[in-house]
Amino acid sequence: MITSKLGSILLGTTQPDKLKEWYRKTLAPEYNGEGPINLGGFLLVIENRDDVDTKNHEPGRMILNFHVDDFDAVEAQLRAAGVEWLSPVADRPSGRFGTFSDPDGNYLQIIQFK
Incomplete structure (x- = not known):
C-alpha cells in the first residue's frame, strides 16, 4: 500500500494579498516571492475564492x-508581528x-512537544 505525503494546503480567501502578507510577516519573514509560501517543506497556497466568506465561521x-x-x-x-493569542500559552503534559x-x-x- 502506498501512503501519500501531505505537501501543501490551499487557503481560500477574499483577500489574498493581505493574507499572504500576514503569513509572510508572521511565519515566513525570509520569504520574498510569488507562488506558495514554503513553511518548512510544507507549501501554503493562498488563492482568491468567491465561494468563501470574508471570515471563517467554524475556525476550530x-x-x-x-x-x-x-x-x-x-x-x-x-x-513582534502583532499576533494575539486566542488563549494563554499553555504548558500541557x-x-x-x-x-x-x-x-x-x-x-x-x-507546539513544542516534550
Whole structure:
C-alpha cells in the first residue's frame, strides 16, 4: 500500500494579498516571492475564492499546527508581528501550546512537544 505525503494546503480567501502578507510577516519573514509560501517543506497556497466568506465561521474545524524546536523564540517572533493569542500559552503534559488566528479567522497553533 502506498501512503501519500501531505505537501501543501490551499487557503481560500477574499483577500489574498493581505493574507499572504500576514503569513509572510508572521511565519515566513525570509520569504520574498510569488507562488506558495514554503513553511518548512510544507507549501501554503493562498488563492482568491468567491465561494468563501470574508471570515471563517467554524475556525476550530481545522487548525494548522506548527511544530517548533524553540517555543520561546517563535512566540517572540509572533508577538513582534502583532499576533494575539486566542488563549494563554499553555504548558500541557505533552508539551507547550499557543493558539492564534489569521486575519480571516483561521486558527493556527505552535507546539513544542516534550
